[in-house]
Amino acid sequence: MNRFRKPSRFAALVAFAAAGLLAAGPAAAQQGKLKVGLMLPYTGTYAALGTAITNGFKLAVEENGGKLGGREIEYFTVDDESDPAKAPENANKLIKRDNVDVLVGTVHSGVALAMSKVARDNNTLLIIPNAGADDITGPLCAANVFRTSFSNSQPGRAMGKVMAEQKKKTAVTITWKYAAGEESIGGFKEDFEAGGGKVVKELYLPFPQVEFQSYLTEIAALKPDVVYAFFAGGGAVKFVKDYAAAGLKTTIPLVGPGFLTDGTLEAQGESAQGMLTTLHYGDGLNIPKNNAFRAAYTKAYKVEPDVYAMQGYDAAQLLVIGMNAVKGDTSKRADLVKAMEGARIDSPRGSLALSKGHNPIHDIYLRKVEGKENKVVGVAVKNLTDPPRGCKL
Numbered sequence: 455m456n457r458f459r460k461p462s463r464f465a466a467l468v469a470f471a472a473a474g475l476l477a478a479g480p481a482a483a484q485q486g487k488l489k490v491g492l493m494l495p496y497t498g499t500y501a502a503l504g505t506a507i508t509n510g511f512k513l514a515v516e517e518n519g520g521k522l523g524g525r526e527i528e529y530f531t532v533d534d535e536s537d538p539a540k541a542p543e544n545a546n547k548l549i550k551r552d553n554v555d556v557l558v559g560t561v562h563s564g565v566a567l568a569m570s571k572v573a574r575d576n577n578t579l580l581i582i583p584n585a586g587a588d589d590i591t592g593p594l595c596a597a598n599v600f601r602t603s604f605s606n607s608q609p610g611r612a613m614g615k616v617m618a619e620q621k622k623k624t625a626v627t628i629t630w631k632y633a634a635g636e637e638s639i640g641g642f643k644e645d646f647e648a649g650g651g652k653v654v655k656e657l658y659l660p661f662p663q664v665e666f667q668s669y670l671t672e673i674a675a676l677k678p679d680v681v682y683a684f685f686a687g688g689g690a691v692k693f694v695k696d697y698a699a700a701g702l703k704t705t706i707p708l709v710g711p712g713f714l715t716d717g718t719l720e721a722q723g724e725s726a727q728g729m730l731t732t733l734h735y736g737d738g739l740n741i742p743k744n745n746a747f748r749a750a751y752t753k754a755y756k757v758e759p760d761v762y763a764m765q766g767y768d769a770a771q772l773l774v775i776g777m778n779a780v781k782g783d784t785s786k787r788a789d790l791v792k793a794m795e796g797a798r799i800d801s802p803r804g805s806l807a808l809s810k811g812h813n814p815i816h817d818i819y820l821r822k823v824e825g826k827e828n829k830v831v832g833v834a835v836k837n838l839t840d841p842p843r844g845c846k847l
């Protein structure tokens with residue numbers, strides 16, 4: 455009985471240690487692991503994209519000694535299934551249950567729109583390594599939301615310009631009906647028509663449907679000068695193959711944003727050869743950073759990187775810059791954001807800066823499929839930045 459009356463030596467020690475921790479305050483708490491929440495698709499048509507982004511992100515962290523701002527990392531992962539309906543719950547799980555310090559995601563624009571709302575409502579730092587929804591860095595821009603990939607209209611604009619320069623007069627567009635497809639088509643249409651072309655028909659399928667046959671029949675009947683398509687992942691593989699199998703490849707050139715042929719060439723084989731696409735990256739971009747990135751990625755994962763891997767890599771590179779500026783102390787949010795806003799990222803795509811709305815300013819390359827490579831054949835638009843679209847930062 456006696457032993458409950460007087461505090462034991464052990465209890466005294468515990469109390470002493472706790473008091474010490476309290477006195478140290480939030481600074482000590484900041485030395486714990488940095489919790490990073492990866493919300494990405496690991497199943498469905500965009501599964502390979504989610505995996506490549508994860509690999510790229512982790513590679514950049516490893517190259518930084520496995521730490522960010524001196525802190526070890528603890529990863530929390532959620533498969534968002536590219537399902538916008540599940541996005542609020544998935545984002546909340548990471549923020550409220552797992553208490554992540556940073557959210558990284560995602561691929562699908564519809565999911566990202568919902569995710570960015572949750573991030574804004576909770577003031578959680580969010581880095582988007584793919585989803586291009588124009589509004590996120592436009593009217594919905596926020597101090598805590600960054601993007602290291604692109605906005606949907608950017609590659610589209612570049613291809614619209616190139617096709618107008620090639621004196622194509624008519625185009626048919628085809629895509630999934632959701633923000634990414636619509637905005638990609640929107641960018642293409644704006645610059646193609648500004649250059650004298652005309653989009654004569656816009657074809658849409660529900661995401662992620664891949665029954666293309668009736669649409670291909672319609673394209674054959676319309677006989678445009680060119681077809682512009684936005685598809686990605688598994689859907690891109692099937693569309694490019696079906697287009698060639700329908701006999702259209704030899705009569706009407708198929709072009710698109712680079713997603714149509716990125717990370718997909720192994721599966722597309724002959725059907726993709728010679729295709730022109732526009733993107734902020736190209737496999738064979740012969741600059742030191744890209745060569746080093748490709749060698750390190752291939753060594754680590756035994757597969758070639760693609761645009762998605764590169765975007766994941768740059769998401770971590772951006773976070774490294776922010777975290778180093780505050781020496782790992784995420785409570786210094788304003789300083790962290792400021793460092794990220796001013797970042798000049800040494801990206802495998804070339805030098806990367808961010809706009810006021812936190813969206814990439816970068817070159818958009820013209821690429822041509824040669825074998826298993828998206829070969830860079832020129833710069834379609836130099837230093838492309840989005841027009842100001844109501845961002846109040």
Ligand code: PHB
Nearest residue numbers: 562563585586634686713
């Ligand atoms: C998007 O939904 O924003 C998206 C998805 C896949 C891509 C590009 C954009 O390759």
